[in-house]
Each structure stands twice: as C-alpha cells, then as structure tokens.
Amino acid sequence: MYRAPVADIAFTLKNSAGFAAAQAEGIYPDLADDLLEAVLEEAGKFASDVIAPLNRVGDQQGALFKDGNVTMPPGWKDAYTQWAAAGWNGLAGPTQWGGQGLPWAINAACVEMWNSASAAFAVGPTLTMAGIDALAAHGSDDLKKIYLAKLISGEWTGTMQLTEPQAGSDVGLLRTRAERHNGAYKLTGQKIFITYGEHDLTDNIIHFVLARLPDAPSGTRGISLFLVPKFLPNADGSPGKRNDVRAHSVEHKLGIHGSPTCTMILGDNEGAVGYLIGEENAGMACMFTMMNRARLAIGVQGVGIAETATQQALAYARERKQGRTPGMKPTESAPLIAYPDVKRMLLTMRALTQAARTICYTTALALDRSERLSDPAARRAAHDRLSLLTPVAKAFSTDIANEVTSLGVQVHGGMGFIEETGAAQLFRDARIAAIYEGTNGIQAIDLVTRKLPFSDAVTAHFNELRGIVDAVSASNDPAFGWTAVRLSEAIDSLNRATQWLVAQTGTDPDAALAGASPYLRLFGITTGGCYLAQQALTAVRLGQGAPARLAVARFFAENFAVQAHALERTIVEGAPGLIGADAALA
C-alpha cells in the first residue's frame, strides 16, 4: 500500500527543484520554515489513509451512469468532501477567494500524492484547478464573485470542455455554437471525453466550454470560452434552475474507471446558458491558461502513478522468494530483489520516477517564480522557463509512467497479470496520461516548434545542466562511475540536436517535426540525468542519504543518459528516411 515518500519529496523540492533558493529570493514571504514538511506530512497521511483505500473499488465498480446521473464509487463522496473540507483543493488558490495561497510547488507535491493514492480520484480536482486559473485570470468580477470561492473550496467542481467527435487535437474544428442571448449566451452542441462531466460528489458542476459564435472566424481564432454551470446559481449562491447541459453517457475505459468520462449534450432543449470568459473569439488564450497548468498536473500524475508502482514492485521483490543466488544452500531461496535482472527493473523504476519528479517540481518552481518574482524581466525569464519545461514535464513523466508501470507488472511475474494484485490497475490507469491534455506527440511538437525559439531560456537551461556536470567532474567521487562523462556527452548531443532542429524549423519543418518525439526524450533524459546528479552532490554535501542518491544518479547516467547520442543521430540523420517511408505504410 502507498506510503507518501515525504522525505524524498521535501529533499527534491528544497534542494533540487529550487524551493530553498526561491525562499531565499523572498518569493514566499509568509511561509513558515517548517510549513513545507508539515503540509507534505498531512497530505501524505490523507493520501495513504483516506484516498488510497478507495482506489481499488473505484477501479472495480467505476463511475456508474444511469438516466443522466453518475453515481461515484462507494466511499468516494465522503472522501472528496473530507478532502475539500481540509482545504486541499484550494491549497494554491488565491487567498482573496478563500484559497491558502501556498506555492504551486507545494501543490504539485500534494497532487503527486493524490495521484499516487488514486489517479482516478485526483484527476477531477486537477481540472477544477485549471478552471479556477482561467476564471481568475480572464473572468469578469461578477463571475468571479459567484463562482471562484466555491470552486476554490471544492464545494463545486469544474470541467474543461474542448473535445468534440471531429475536434480532438485539432480544437479549431469544434462546432459547439454559442448565440448571444439577454446579455449572456445560449450554447448548443456535443462534447466528448469530458472528465468528471457528471458526478454526485458536489451539488453543482461548473463547465468551462469552448464554443463558436455565429459570426466567428473559422479555426482557432473564432473560439470563445464560456462558463456553463450545471445549476444556475440563485441570488444567494445556492444552486438554482437546472441548466440545459447534460451527460449523455459515460465511457468504458481501459483505466481510471473511478473517473467519469462523459459525453455531454449542451442545449438539447432551450439552450445551455453560458457566460463569456475573457473576450469573444479569444477563448484559445484563456484555454491555454487552463491547459498549461493542467499539463504540468498530468506530468505530476505520471510521477504519482510511477511512485506507487515502484513501491509496490519493491515490496513484492523483497517478499517473494524464488531460486537461489550463488553460495546459498539448496534449502534456502532468495528474494527476487537479490537478482541483478530484477534489480535492474527496480532501479529503472526508481530512477525514472525520481528524474520525472524533479523535472515536474522544477517546472512548478518556474511557475511560482513567474508569478511571484518582483522584477518583470526575471518574471518573464521564469515564464519562458516554465513554457520550455512544461511539455517535457508532461510528456517525459507520462511516458516513463507507462514504462514504470509496465515494469511493475513484470516484476510481479504471473501475479502482475492478475487484477487483484493491483499492478495491472496502475498499468491501465497510467496509459491515459500520455494522451490527454495534449498527446505526448503534441507536446514534442510544441517543444520543438514553439519553445526552442525562446533561445534565452534554452541557453540558460543548458548552462545550468553544464554547471551540474562540471560540479560532478570536480567532485572526483568514484561513486559517480561514468556519470560525468555520459552526462557531458548527453548535453553535447542535446545541444547539437537543438541547433539542428532550430535550423530546420524555417527551411524544412517536416524534418524538425520528424525528430520531435526523440528530441523530447533526449531533453528529458539529459535534464533528468543532470538533476539526479545534482541531487547526489547535494546529498553528499548535506550528508543526507548520499549512497542512495549517488546510486540512482549513476544508474540513470549509465543506463539512460547513455542513449543520448543515438537519439541525436535519430533526430539529425533519421528525418529523410522517415519522411520518405510512405511506401512502407501503403
């Protein structure tokens, strides 16, 4: 069963992701010194004691749909109510509306824990938080007054409604229609894949819906964002008249069965009343506010699921005995963990998870700094760093979640294929994270075509990585093995691949796009490898768990960072072969 790795998370936040440095910069002025650990401890307890025990029933019973209503799995409503009442939903929400105003970095660590306990449970609040962002950033004061406090407290939840049957990754194709009506709007259309579109956890649900005005330009420039409540609030704020937005069905999914994924019908009768957020036809900008925050959260979801899979596999490998290692008596048998090949799987799980965690937390720190730094140029630089790291945090972490949960099944052997063991559920649950909030292919294209051109952020990032490798070299610590050499080569490969891709973007965009996914992987392993090495250096300096961190950093460098050169070659040499391969797909 999941136990929150509070010490590891706190160490990573403070000494690697930059939390302590940011504190020293003064961006968290009201934060008591021991608050970080205190919050993490409490979150960890809630995650393992209250949420984790509900994960299995959520998978087995799922969210049940009947006559337009969704019944959540047994125990989920109680847990959600407790969770919101304890203030977890509003942890990083603005204090003006009842939030606690704590750092996003702390919230990210808590989101990891909710996801470790139950990804299906955690994904609902993730979208509420994204809706809060969009409303807080772009909503009118009137809308904020009515909705923000209840969304932040978790009394109401939010949904993000982008996708339609013909409009998935290409949101510009959406057809949901909004007509002006008495100072508000009436919406008509159908949305699919709407996470927590309907449920019985709360007495109202606030839908954030992308739609198109009758006179809107085509494509993404003609999209507007609307707030569409399930119940139109009364003057006193209580839920009033039922709005014309309904769940039509719930999907039968591979995983996260406890999360109701709904097809939603808007305006089947009189039209769904909606309120504009931001300007007409400026919905994409509002949506990107939601999406970026949500993308980081989904990266963190990958980390959370991977952490649970790692814990479970480790526990099984320690307990299960099979065979003998050299020197054992015939009557003895060794635990699986004693075998080098099993150790390889467990170390891979551990190292990939920690690398992804550090990338996600570092991204969360960039978010805090982009909002809280006083100097506008420094805020801008932090924002560019946030933009650069977000697609990596999302895609690398969810890719490794697939790898780690698959290894989790493998470590269990035949038991891993049996649903009762739980390893299979993690494998199934993880699989969506590389798909939703922008597929990982979309993240890679975003990284290559929109983020690399911000060369200052890229240069600063690479310099940071080089600095780490120089420090590893200077340490002369033999426990690092080949770490410095492999990381240095990886940065060289990353640097060359970056220059090559940027050069192609103008002249041969398809060649750049062909290398996008291997490039994101190269970026992820190089960054992750350097961050793990930096953690090991810090652990040595502080005398905190140095042997473990050295071992993880070394393993990552010798088994993952070592792949950098092949990825560079694939990117730089592989495009013509890929682009010219149509005959192979005929």
Added chain:
Amino acid sequence: MYRAPVADIAFTLKNSAGFAAAQAEGIYPDLADDLLEAVLEEAGKFASDVIAPLNRVGDQQGALFKDGNVTMPPGWKDAYTQWAAAGWNGLAGPTQWGGQGLPWAINAACVEMWNSASAAFAVGPTLTMAGIDALAAHGSDDLKKIYLAKLISGEWTGTMQLTEPQAGSDVGLLRTRAERHNGAYKLTGQKIFITYGEHDLTDNIIHFVLARLPDAPSGTRGISLFLVPKFLPNADGSPGKRNDVRAHSVEHKLGIHGSPTCTMILGDNEGAVGYLIGEENAGMACMFTMMNRARLAIGVQGVGIAETATQQALAYARERKQGRTPGMKPTESAPLIAYPDVKRMLLTMRALTQAARTICYTTALALDRSERLSDPAARRAAHDRLSLLTPVAKAFSTDIANEVTSLGVQVHGGMGFIEETGAAQLFRDARIAAIYEGTNGIQAIDLVTRKLPFSDAVTAHFNELRGIVDAVSASNDPAFGWTAVRLSEAIDSLNRATQWLVAQTGTDPDAALAGASPYLRLFGITTGGCYLAQQALTAVRLGQGAPARLAVARFFAENFAVQAHALERTIVEGAPGLIGADAALA
C-alpha cells in the same frame, strides 16, 4: 479488422527466414511448390473470417467459471471445432498419428495468424502442441497410442502444469506429489496459472503435470512428468471415469479474458491417476521439450498481436482527419498519417513487428532443420542455432509486442483509451506474453549463461549478419541511408558485448547477469536490423515491393540499430553501478 498479410509472411518465410533455401536443401521433400501460399491463404481466411470476429466477445464475456466448470465465450466452441476439423491443430504433427507433417516454419506462420485474430483463442492450442511434443519425444508407445492422435487432431486439448504458488520461475520448489500405484501414479497437489486448465471446447483435457516422487531428490533433479487425463479413457478411447483433477477457480486477468487461467486441484479425493512420461526424475528434460517449442510460439504470439495493432493503427491514421499540413487550405484537414510524428509511430510498429517476425520464422526454420537434416553434424548445428535464437525470439518479440500495442493506443489518441475501439484490448492481451513461458528476464539469463557458451552457433550467427551488412554496403543503394554504417556498428557492439559477457560468466557471474536484458535487446535489434536489410536487398533483386522494404530496413537501422552502442556501454560499464546500488532500493 485483421487481414492476414499473406504475401508479406510468404516473402519473409521464403526469402529471409530460409524456407526456400531449406527446400533447396531437400528437407521438405514432399512439399508441393505452391503449398506454402495455399496453406497461408487458407489459414489467413480462417483467422480473419472465423476467429477474429470472436475476439471481442472473448474479452468482454471471458471464460466463465461455475461449480468447477468453465463455459467458454459464445461461438468459441463452434470455432474451435471447425478449426480442429480443418486440420489446423495437427498441421505440423507427425503423420504417423494423423498430423499433416508440415514444416514448423509454416505452422509458425499460421500460429501468428491465429494470434493476430485472437491471442486468447490461440494460446490454448499452443499448449496442446507443446504437450504433443513432449509425449511424442518421451512417451511410451502405450501412451502415444491412446493420446497422441486425439491431441493432434485437436479432439482433446493439453495443458502444461508447472507453476505452484511457491514455485514460479523456480520450478524446483514444486511440491505436487506423485506416488506409485498399480503400475501408474496417484498425484496430489495444487497448480496455478494453468492455461486452458478447464473448458467446454472438447470432451477431454490431457494435463501434463510436473510432480515429485516421495523418494525424489530435492530441486529440479527430482521432478517427473506425468500425463493426467481429465477423464480416464475407456478401452475404445472414449472418455471414461472422471479423474481426480479439478479446476478450483479461474483468474481475473488484465487480458486474454477468453483464455481460462485455472487453479487446479489434483487428488483432493482418491488421488489423480497419472502416467509417467519418460523416466522418473527426468521430468525437466521432458518439460524443456515442451517449453522450447512453447517459447517460440509465444514469441510468435507477440508478432501476431503486434501485427493486428499495426493494421488497426494504420487504418485509423488513414481515416481520422485532424489539423492541416503545410500548404493545405483552411477548409481542408489532413489524415493523421500525414504527420511526421504519427508516421514515426506507425513505422516503429511496422518495423519492430517485421523484425520480430523474421527472427521467429528464422528460429522455426532452425527447428525444422534440426529435425529434418540428414547429416547429424548439420542437425546438431541447427539445434544449437535453434537454442541460441529461441530466447531472443520469445523475449524480443514479446517486448516489442508491448511497445507496439502501446503505440497502437497512442495513435488512436483519446479513442485508444476507450475499450470499444479494440486498441486497448490488444495492449492488455499482449502484456502476458513477456511473462509466461519464462519471463523475458529468464530468457535473457538463458541466452547469456546457457546459449552464448555455444560459440560455434554464435560465431556462425554473427558471420551471417556481417555478410548481410557487407552486401548492403556493396549495393551502394542510397535508399539504405545510414543502414550499413549503423548495422556494422551494431554488430561490433554485439560482438564486443558478447565477448565481455562470456568472459564475466566464469569470474563475475553477477556482472554478466546484470547485463542480460540489455544484451538480449542488443541481440534482437542487431539481428532484426540485419534481417530487414537482407529482405530489402532481396526485394530489390526480385523486384518485389522494394521501396517498402528498403524504407522499413532504413527506418529500423536509423532508429533502433543505432541504439546498439549505448546498450553495449550499459552492459560493459553498467554492472558495478547496478550491483552496488542496494542503497537506492533500501
């Protein structure tokens, strides 16, 4: 829906796996020239028309257990009966007992098709065939007379019963007891994870059970193999008295729901009557006869599932339109397949599947040659080659099945996570193949510790690969891109890693074991890459689909063979870091 790639399979068998050469050697003397294609055509039709339509219901309804009986999914009994009646079960079975005596190579291609249509359906007969092998090789004439013909016709099915709760990969721990009784034996014990342990497809089931005599030595040297029929046959061969072997339950699994995975109880009442196969305490040798054949079949299962996933993803990527490629009008939208990143996923699926297919078919050819060549030394060499390639065929093909089916989900985007699409089922079904019949970690250890010492087979294999690369170089065909360079480097890496591992095996076995899994991958990508290149050369020479095969070979070399050097480093440099990493797993 699945369509058997008959032309591709025939090309691969004949021109790459060595079927045509073997025919020229005269090992298939009675085989008509056009028989290969005729058999493949018929098998393809049966697979796609009869079996494939039952795959979905098999997943949804599964095999139902009640009161010791298993009811197979609707339509499965009819399909199985038709399938057996058409002679497919006995395709490669000995003619003496009613089999058709066709090459294992042809059977492997057919097994691929059954698995493409439904892995849950195909896995049952796979184990029957393995039982046939053991009985034919080691059984007494009396046993053969009673059981072989019915097992070969498929009138009865077989099971392999090794695993017990405490004895998984370590079969030496098994406790099932066999006592001598009236010239036969009485068995008592419990077996788990027994594929097709109970079902209603046939009126008898023949269990091949590993058990231990009271006076047997401990460990694997004290294991004997028994034939334990569900019903004891009457004198006329019809099923008679019910034997004391029963299914206790059926597992709730991640995938292959149509395949009943049973816990079996032997001897709860008067003891299960069993008949010895081979000698007492020589059961492991008999079992290895079954396992080796079954391991190749499971590799082929990986290929079959990967093929279906590839076909499905290709069809979806051609049909689904999202966004625009450069130069398209705003009103148009492009199919997913037009995007380089999607093309990368599809090419990866195609290339990995074809590489694994070729490795499996080549292994099947080695099996045929090991049985059919007249010269004993040549037979022995073929047998060593079979032994060398079997773990690679099993593990590489099932590893890539996981990768390919995961990409299949990804290509579908959000739809991939919805069960109705079918991509998720392939992803779930594939996951067992890397686990059963010896986990892929066990295969890697087998390769490194038991197969590499057969240096003649290794040398011959590497020489064969070098010959292919030399031919690619000599062709000077620019369509190969970096193929020759990358494959040549890959062979160098494989060669160096092999020498290093063999050197460690005596002095530092843990160091060798630490590198086993990356070594198997290195062996697989190098071998697969060379075979694909050889196919491309042949396609150019014959003028048969050369552009497609050149593109696949090039893509594989530039995207997979290119990883060889990193794998070599991981193997040769990574052992100390892995072995010394216990602190990271504390």
